[in-house]
Amino acid sequence: MSVALAEGNLLDVVDYRGGFRGPDGEVTEVLAGVSFGLRRSTLTAVVGETGSGKSLTALSVLGVQPRGFVRTGGRMLFDGEDLFAGGPRSFERVRGNRISLVFQDARAALNPVFTVGHQLIDVCRAHRRLGRKEAEQVVLDMLERVRIPDPLRRMRQYPHEFSGGMAQRVMLAMALVSEPELLVLDEPTTGLDVTIQADIMDLLVELISSSGLTACLITHDLGVVAQTCQDVVVMRSGTVREIATCEELFTAPRDEYTRDLLAASRLVEAR
């Protein structure tokens, strides 16, 4: 399918292809031409079954694909500039600075042998010219914004001392502390308790809408999509099957796979 490059999108993924090199040297394509755009200050959901290429696409936005992944084509236009055209440097310029990524398993994504405060301050100071004390204050404020109780004590703790939900808040703080323009969230609540999932989603939506961020939320949860997102991208087997506004998607899905997806979720029963 084709997508028009809408003027003024913050990110446009254009016909992005790639795969993994097998033992025979052949590249098995797992992303077979992914194209979608993220409108500025909009929350876009990317949905699709496991293995459809959502995470790979998200990681590619920052150039942190797993070892062995080979890009075979496509462009990644961030604010009009093709990140692939500029070589590794252009990714380094945007990483954590203009684009931040929140990973799925936050506890595993944090470094086990440094305190949470240490890691947050490192990220903060990598992007903002701040002294140690100032950075500490910025981090402290950020931890308060993601509603971590007793942040001063928490900063001195190690990742293993955090619950999954608390660790995800730390990840969020880390992603936001550099004041990025684009926030990519890869299944940020998967694996958490249901009540905690809801808390984190509420927090996310509030942070995103209050700061005018552009965000891309990868999720399984169509309920969350219906409540929070403006645009939806439906992916399957490394391709985009449908792009629609949230309202269109839930009222008049065009793609057959989208209809299956909706039918499989509990949302349809409620309808």
Added chain:
Amino acid sequence: MSALFGRSRSVLSRLVGALVVVLGVVTLTFFLARVVSPDPTNLYVSPQADQATRDQVRAMMGLDKPVLEQYVTYLGQLVRGDLGTSFSTGQPVRDDLLSRLPATLELATYSLIIGTLVGVVVGIVGAVRRGGILDHTGRFVTVAGLALPQFFVGLMLLWIFFVVLGIAPGPVGRLPVGLVDPPQTTGFVVIDALLSGQWAVAGAALQQLALPLITLAFAIFAPIARTVRTAMLEALDADYVRTATAMGLPQRTIHYRYALKNVLLPVLTMLAGVIGFAFSGAVLVEGVFAWPGIGQYALDAIQQSDFAAIQGFVLYAAVLYVVVYLLLDLLYARVDPRVRL
């Protein structure tokens, strides 16, 4: 051995465990030495001696009593800090060990510093430049260090640098024949010579040190380099490195702080083993170079069925390993916040 102690028990129970290990090793050595070694009296009486003379010598050596009684006597001595008397030197084993300790410490300390530094650097460079020419070279040398026996490396070095090229001195110990030891302050000949201003002696001592040092450092370098490389590769592939990259931290910070601190854990464990090995006198290296250290002493003791000396050496080595691994556990808990003592 860390697993033996477990990481969660208290320091006290570790100490008790350590004591049990040492006692076990001592006991095992005591009986094993008497089972497998040839009768030492044969080494100290002439083959023509009659039975009466033999019995007399046996009695003098304390070997006429039942083995269990000998064992109890030995333990009694140990409690009083007495390691017994060497058959062959006629000296208290404790004095023998103490007089040989400086030679071992000097060789081991330099070798450990050099072997560890080079091993860490080669391991890190190999991992960071995975698959590159430096990595391949490093791995080749590492495999050689792991596969080649130390005495073989030592003999090859001697052959090349002493026999063929003639630029290294022969294997005659810490100083060439005819040179007098400098006054002892640290026990390290090179340093003592420098302290007393004897430049020529210091130079000669360094030359004597070169080949055994390279041999031992090579044996230490190889396992360290392999451990560092493996651990660093794992760290570079870890989720937290991906996070740090995605968050835009500089590569320097990611490699040399975020990854390296995680690498420290397996390296500490490997280092503990290597330290035990080097400080217990790297028997084969000392043997090849006639290095008058603890390892050489042990080698002589075994050849001469010198029971007290063998037991003294093993006791020293056991205590050494136990102490090193106890320190390792403490250090480990400092580096890894997930470990609590």
